[in-house]
Amino acid sequence: MKIAVVGTGYVGLVSGACFAEMGLNVTCVDIDEAKIEGLKQGVIPIYEPGLKSIVIRNYDAGRLQFTTDLPSVLNDMEMVFIAVGTPSDESGNAEMKYVWEVTDTIGNHIEKPLLIVTKSTVPVGTSHQIKERVQQRLDQRGLGSLQFDVASNPEFLKEGAAVDDFMSPDRVVVGVESERARELMTRLYRPFLLNNFRVIFMDILSAEMTKYASNAMLATRISFMNDIANLCERVGADVNMVRRGIGSDSRIGKNFLYPGCGYGGSCFPKDVKAIIKVAEKVGYEMRVLKAVEQVNENQKRVLFQKFMTFFNGDVAGKSVAVWGLSFKPETDDVRDAPALQLIRSLLEVKVNVRAYDPAAMDEARKQLHDTIYYAKDIYDAANNADALIVPTEWKEFRLPNWEILKKIMRTHVIIDGRNIYNKEDLTAYGFEYRGIGL
Numbered sequence: 001m002k003i004a005v006v007g008t009g010y011v012g013l014v015s016g017a018c019f020a021e022m023g024l025n026v027t028c029v030d031i032d033e034a035k036i037e038g039l040k041q042g043v044i045p046i047y048e049p050g051l052k053s054i055v056i057r058n059y060d061a062g063r064l065q066f067t068t069d070l071p072s073v074l075n076d077m078e079m080v081f082i083a084v085g086t087p088s089d090e091s092g093n094a095e096m097k098y099v100w101e102v103t104d105t106i107g108n109h110i111e112k113p114l115l116i117v118t119k120s121t122v123p124v125g126t127s128h129q130i131k132e133r134v135q136q137r138l139d140q141r142g143l144g145s146l147q148f149d150v151a152s153n154p155e156f157l158k159e160g161a162a163v164d165d166f167m168s169p170d171r172v173v174v175g176v177e178s179e180r181a182r183e184l185m186t187r188l189y190r191p192f193l194l195n196n197f198r199v200i201f202m203d204i205l206s207a208e209m210t211k212y213a214s215n216a217m218l219a220t221r222i223s224f225m226n227d228i229a230n231l232c233e234r235v236g237a238d239v240n241m242v243r244r245g246i247g248s249d250s251r252i253g254k255n256f257l258y259p260g261c262g263y264g265g266s267c268f269p270k271d272v273k274a275i276i277k278v279a280e281k282v283g284y285e286m287r288v289l290k291a292v293e294q295v296n297e298n299q300k301r302v303l304f305q306k307f308m309t310f311f312n313g314d315v316a317g318k319s320v321a322v323w324g325l326s327f328k329p330e331t332d333d334v335r336d337a338p339a340l341q342l343i344r345s346l347l348e349v350k351v352n353v354r355a356y357d358p359a360a361m362d363e364a365r366k367q368l369h370d371t372i373y374y375a376k377d378i379y380d381a382a383n384n385a386d387a388l389i390v391p392t393e394w395k396e397f398r399l400p401n402w403e404i405l406k407k408i409m410r411t412h413v414i415i416d417g418r419n420i421y422n423k424e425d426l427t428a429y430g431f432e433y434r435g436i437g438l
């Protein structure tokens, strides 16, 4: 089976590499020539554990190709996956121009039967629009009777665990409208799910909706827990105990109940916005999700507020260590990262910021430039600091040498945005500790 994957971002590159790892012949396509040239040399544009070795191995074995020229490979393929970005536009709608560019290229060059699969997260109805656009092009070219199909196959992988998630998914959701599409998608995914075939086939609109609903549900759990955490603080309860108490009810479950300094990344913020917009277009208001967004916006300010409260607003000229810049550990992605918002607020009140992140310093520098000090390690960041703030729970932050920190910090305040430290331990070491919901 030969397939093309268009778009070499997170979803496209991981999907392409993992399909090749399963033995398929995969061509990854992108309009960015530098990126494609880099990939041929084994330069991976994103930080993702395990991805580099899979890309290099499959490229060397000839199962994975890279090109900028979709038309020249299109008619060799049985399937084309559209995995280009759909970022939020200014008003929160999914930006669809890249999807339409690919659609039109396919419509202008297709000469043989093809299955066009949407993997990007797209508004409900997009796959049908793709079908119409391609059909229009075919009609114009006098090829109106050419057989082609569309399918929706949303991707649920998480950054930082993308390869594992892709290779052993909890489930695969596939929206199809023809037997041919169903048969091709079954062939494609059987090797991933040999012992337990968890492909859920459904209609295309439901598959598109499933992706949004899934991310919206997860974001809702987080905002719900952040609201509960803020209330815990005010009534004197411990959110860690509350979380364990509710998570052990199997109807609720224990995952994705961790309060923190807000969700970020390339998916939750944009998808929650997009589903609200999808609903507006059909005259429906997503009231719960509007609240989810609002709670998250507030939560991204919580670390800054705790810092200001501790020092009674008297912060100008103080120095703060920030451990963690990415929106979560194991990634260099700083899109919508709570840490960056925190740093901007600190800079506004004339605080000196000394930041450290194991992977995301270069990405953060693209946005923050030289407004902060980029430290060599956690201790360099904490040197002479008046407070240490931790917005991201990287493993290497979890067990620092508190004796050293006690010596090198000027004032001993720890503001823990992910509840990774034990309040009693830190108090015993002589630190003032502030967590979330404790």
Ligand code: UDX
Pocket: 155, 156, 157, 158, 159, 160, 215, 218, 222, 255, 256, 257, 258, 259, 260, 261, 262, 263, 264, 265, 266, 267, 268, 327, 328
């Ligand atoms: C998410 C979805 O999990 C994935 O299925 C979808 O395909 C893309 O969006 P990702 O953005 O990579 O994946 O990150 P995820 O691990 O889900 O975390 C998202 C955000 O939620 C992070 O900022 C994280 O810190 C936060 N989070 C997560 C919490 O605050 N509490 C939790 O309990 C879990």
